[in-house]
Amino acid sequence: MHVINSALAGGDSEVSAFKQAWAQVKKSYKKVGDRWVAKEAKMPKVQEKMSAEDKRGLLQAAINEKYPQDSQAYPHTPSPWVRDVYDDSVVYEIGGSTFEVGYTMTEVGKVTLGEETKKVIATTTYKPIESLREKYTELIQEVGERGISVDKIREVTESCTALIDADSPDSDAVDLALSALDEAMKWVKLQEATKTEDGESYPASAFAYVPDSNKPSGWKLRLWESPEKKETVAQVGRAAAAFSPGGFRGQRVQIPASAVAGVKAKIRAAYRKLGVKSEDMSKWVQEVEMREKVQESCEISIEEVTREGIAKGIVPVRILVPGFNSSKGRFYSEQAIQDAATIFDGAKMYADHATESEEKEKPERSIRDWSATLHDTQVSETGNAVGTAHINAGWLKEKIANLYEQGDLEHLGISINAVGKGTNQTIEGTKTVLVEGLVKSTFQSVDFVTEAGAGGQAGLRESVQIGLDVDLMDVAQLREARPDLVTSIETEIKESVKQEVKEAMEAIKELEDLKGQVETLTTENGTLKTQIEEAEKEKAKAEAQALIKEAVDKAELPDAAKARLIKGFADATTDEGLEDAIKAEAEYVRELTEAGKVKGLGPTTTSTEAAIKSLRESTKTAHPDWSEKQVEDFVIGRE
Numbered sequence: 001m002h003v004i005n006s007a008l009a010g011g012d013s014e015v016s017a018f019k020q021a022w023a024q025v026k027k028s029y030k031k032v033g034d035r036w037v038a039k040e041a042k043m044p045k046v047q048e049k050m051s052a053e054d055k056r057g058l059l060q061a062a063i064n065e066k067y068p069q070d071s072q073a074y075p076h077t078p079s080p081w082v083r084d085v086y087d088d089s090v091v092y093e094i095g096g097s098t099f100e101v102g103y104t105m106t107e108v109g110k111v112t113l114g115e116e117t118k119k120v121i122a123t124t125t126y127k128p129i130e131s132l133r134e135k136y137t138e139l140i141q142e143v144g145e146r147g148i149s150v151d152k153i154r155e156v157t158e159s160c161t162a163l164i165d166a167d168s169p170d171s172d173a174v175d176l177a178l179s180a181l182d183e184a185m186k187w188v189k190l191q192e193a194t195k196t197e198d199g200e201s202y203p204a205s206a207f208a209y210v211p212d213s214n215k216p217s218g219w220k221l222r223l224w225e226s227p228e229k230k231e232t233v234a235q236v237g238r239a240a241a242a243f244s245p246g247g248f249r250g251q252r253v254q255i256p257a258s259a260v261a262g263v264k265a266k267i268r269a270a271y272r273k274l275g276v277k278s279e280d281m282s283k284w285v286q287e288v289e290m291r292e293k294v295q296e297s298c299e300i301s302i303e304e305v306t307r308e309g310i311a312k313g314i315v316p317v318r319i320l321v322p323g324f325n326s327s328k329g330r331f332y333s334e335q336a337i338q339d340a341a342t343i344f345d346g347a348k349m350y351a352d353h354a355t356e357s358e359e360k361e362k363p364e365r366s367i368r369d370w371s372a373t374l375h376d377t378q379v380s381e382t383g384n385a386v387g388t389a390h391i392n393a394g395w396l397k398e399k400i401a402n403l404y405e406q407g408d409l410e411h412l413g414i415s416i417n418a419v420g421k422g423t424n425q426t427i428e429g430t431k432t433v434l435v436e437g438l439v440k441s442t443f444q445s446v447d448f449v450t451e452a453g454a455g456g457q458a459g460l461r462e463s464v465q466i467g468l469d470v471d472l473m474d475v476a477q478l479r480e481a482r483p484d485l486v487t488s489i490e491t492e493i494k495e496s497v498k499q500e501v502k503e504a505m506e507a508i509k510e511l512e513d514l515k516g517q518v519e520t521l522t523t524e525n526g527t528l529k530t531q532i533e534e535a536e537k538e539k540a541k542a543e544a545q546a547l548i549k550e551a552v553d554k555a556e557l558p559d560a561a562k563a564r565l566i567k568g569f570a571d572a573t574t575d576e577g578l579e580d581a582i583k584a585e586a587e588y589v590r591e592l593t594e595a596g597k598v599k600g601l602g603p604t605t606t607s608t609e610a611a612i613k614s615l616r617e618s619t620k621t622a623h624p625d626w627s628e629k630q631v632e633d634f635v636i637g638r639e
Contacts, residue, residue, distance in 0.1 A: 050109060050167075051165040051166075051167075052085070052129075052164060052165055052166070052167065053164070053165055054109075055085060055105070056082055056085050058105070058109055058111050059082055059085060059090045059103065059111060060081070060082045061111075062103070062111040062112075062113055063080050063082065063090070063092050063101075063113070064079065064080065066113050067080050067092075067094065079094070080092045080093065080094040081093055081094070083098065084130070088102055088103065088104075089101065089102045089103065089114075090103055090113075091120065097119060098119065098120050098121070099117050099118065099119055099120065100117070100118055100120045101113050101114050101116070101117045101118075102114035102116070129163065129164065129169055129174060131178060132160060132163060132164060132174055132177055132178055132181070133164055135178060135181045135182070135185075136157070136160045136161075136164065136181060138185070139153070139156075139157075139181055139184055139185050139188065140157070142185065142188050142189070143188055145193075145214075145215060145216070145217065146188065146191060146193040146194070146214070146216065147193060147194035147195050147196055147201055147216050148188060148191055148193075148194070153184045153187075153188070156177075156180045156181065156184045159177055159180070160177050160180075160181065163177055192204075193213060193214050193215070193216050194216060195207070195216035195217075195219050197222060200226060200227055201227070202222060202224055202227065204216075204219060206222055206223055206224035206227075206230070207219040207220060207221055207222050207223065208220070208221035208222075208223055208239055208263045208266045208267050208270070209221050209253075209255050209259060209263045211259070220242075220253055220255060221239040221242055221253060221263065221267070222235065222238075222239065223235060223236055223239055223266075223267070223270045231270050231273060231274055232274070233271075233274055233276060236267060236270045236271055236274065236276075236282075237282055239267055239270075240267050240281070240282030240284045240285045241282065241284060242284075243260075243264070243284040243285060243436075244284045257335060257338065257339055257342070257437055260335075260436070260437060261421065261439070261487060261488050262487045262488060262491055264285040264488075265487070265488040265491040265492050266491055266495070267282075267285045268281060268285055268286075268492070269491060269492055269495030269496070269499075270495075271285075272495070272496070272499070273495065273499055283423055283424075283425070284423070286423055304316040305404060305409065307401075307404065310397065310400055310401045310404055311401070313372075313390060313391035313392070313397050314388060314389075314390060314391075315372075315388070315389045315391060315400060316386065316387075316388055316389075317374070317386065317387055317388070317389050317414045317446075318384050318385070318386050318414065319340050319341070319344055319374075319377065319384075319385040319386060319387055319414060319416060319446060320332060320336070320337055320340040320384070320385040320416065321337075321383075321384050321385075322334060322336070322337050322383050322384070324427075324430070324432070328430050328432055329432060329433065330420075330422075330432060330433050330435050331425070331427050331432045331433070331434050331435065332435050333434060333435060333436050333437070334383070335436055335437045336420065336435045336436065336437050336438055337379055337383060337384065337385045338379055338385075339437045339438040339439070340377075340385035340416065340418070340438055341377045341378050341379050341385040341386075341387075342377070343418070343438060343439075343440050343444060344374055344377050344385075344387065344416070344444070344446050345374070345375070345376075345377040345387070346373065346374065346375065347373070347374045347444065347445060347446050348370050348372075348373055348374075348445060349370070349371060349372040349373060349374055349389055349445070349446050349447060349448060350369040350370055350371060350445060350447045350448070351369050351371045351393070351396065351447070351448050352369070352447060352448070352449055370392070370393075371391060371392065371393035371396045371448065372389045372390055372391040372392060372393070372396065372448070373389075373390050373392065374387045374388070374389055374390075374446050375387060375388050375389075375390055376388045387446075389414075396448070399412075400412065412448060412449075413448070413449050414446060414447070414448065414449070415446070415447050415448075415449040416444070416445070416446050416447075417444050417445045417446075417447070418438045418439075418441065418444050419438065419439050419440075419441045419444070420435045420437070420438050420439075421435070421436055421437055421438075421439060422434050422435040422436050422437075423436065537573060540573045540574070541571075541572070541573045544569075544572055544573050544574050544575050545569075545570075545572070547575045547578075548565075548566065548569045548572060548575050548578055549566065551575065551578055551579070551582065552565045552566055552578075552582065555582045555585075555586065556586065557582070557585055557586060557589060558589065561585050561589060564585075564634075565578075565581060565582065565585060568581070568619060568623075568634050569581075571623070572623065576621055577617075577618040577619070577620075577621030578618070579618075580614060580617065580618035580621070581615060581618035581619065583614065584612075584614035584615035584618055585615060587614065588612065588615065612635060615635050616631060616632075616635050619631050619634055619635060
């Protein structure tokens, strides 16, 4: 019908249209007996043009169809995936197990899987092409991880993909490609890793947090606004804002607590590099670490204490609660709670805090006061730092049991000794210190005390005791007690030294540039001076020659005499002596005229000799640099 309709639409007659339709029928169908049946279609042999990847894809689709996803049997890897392809079998993996099944493939690419599937051991012996595929994948992954443009190794990658896709790759070509991949991988690993943000590539030095310089994916807090501008106040401010409670644009940076101090120090160093004063830096990195001992108390959580637990010496305790303390002098952040749950795990618990003298004379505390050990520290569902006290002192176990039976357990509290770090903030309209975290120290402890008040937090008290006696500490002790402070100091010193070295190098370069400019200007000045002097001489000579020519032209002398005078004064820069020379020449001509003499016909008269003498003197005056011979040749030459 389509053929008939097309013919009629083209203006053909019905007869012509039916003839075209009948021709099409005979072309596509044949008569078998009394029936017309479709002729067998001639399909292209697509398998001949199929790449290895195409073949793998068809086999993967066939396996997916025969073995559909089974999350119940294989919860971790419910879908099968093709591991290796052979001429008549395919190896696939599902749920951690490896299987092999035979297959056939028609010329048009239709796959039929065998009925028998057998489990095999995943000890594949790779042919060279599989090794090539594996190395190629490793190279591409390394390039992507390091942020390197694949264009730089395009020739290698294109030759590898061509071999991988080939049905029968040449073994020698594969060997060459494997060697090229090894060399390319060496080159890639020598390149500086970069991370791409906002369409630009940045090195590790552009970020405040770099846990691994070879893995850009973990880099955070970019300090460079662009590769050209590098650090700017605005970009450093954005990095600092990521530490605020609301984060930068709603994103608060997530980095390990142990790295926070060093990262903030690096941001402060970037501020200083830009000339920003400490008081003008973002408040989120203006970290003020409390050097004195910080104490905070909480009551034992009565509802979680049981008679059976006390009998075994097991008492659940609350270590620290987030938010304001009772005096609102401190506000404990979530990070501080997490730090408490981390640094106090396994801490020794003592009966009461050490006194000032005990802290100074016996900082390691007495074994007689050691009454329990804190275990299982964690952050509870309600956000508190909690743990379990394993009591080892019989007298304390008895006391806790008595307090529990009498209903007075609320008078027994838990108090921490720690070093906090924080900033002055205004929270909910109250000026306070935001405790951003707690750091490990040699004197930290969690002790049983009697000051804990009802309701949980007993208030924060700044200790009047001596905290860290820096004068008595060496570097090793300081590094052990305050590793975060040492890291911060080292970072600031390194950045300060780098800045000083940079400024010194810039000053030296600037001095060398100025020195070069002075030398250039001196040379140019000397050249210019010489050019000016030469120009002045040429100008003076031109002016003198004009005057000389004018004076000689006006003189009543023969042309030959004028020519001699012009020649004699050709290099003169002044007309000095010209008047005398003209007079001498005129006198000489007059004497010759009166005497009617010519050269060689007798001695000259006295007047002639006087004229020659006068000409000689005027010539010397006009040409002071001429020798006697040059003067004499000129005077004689006029005859």
